[in-house]
Amino acid sequence: MTRVDFYLLTSDQLNTRLDYACRLAHKAWAKGHRVYLHCSDAGQAEDLDRLLWSFKADSFLPHALHADRPEEAVVCGAGIDPAPHHDLLINLANETPTFFSRFSRLAEIVVEDDIVRVPARERFRFYRERGYPLNSHQIRTAG
16 A cells, blocks of 8 residues: 655745655655656646756756656656656645555655645545555755
């Protein structure tokens, strides 16, 4: 069964959410995991793809857009089947991905902005009502 982790950031900045997604993807990749970053739309996927090139000055995270190279260890996509990925799903969309249950782990990143927080609460209830193991992590953000 998919393990669901909610990362609750103390910021209301949406860009903080993307920055944290990059950090989480990098940490998972460094431990040998394959990561699918599920974005709300193609524009957000492209923004995240660009951010992944520069978010950490002292290391490199190999990644691609899912549409270009789905076999890459870390990919960004939106609204598409994430095959061949099934290890870690980082959800940046405001909806529950229909394919989440094929993943070993699901990370939901939440900031203190109602645009993100309110749908995240609905997803939390959705997962809880279906018996998925849930964990919450309070993350302090700078600034």
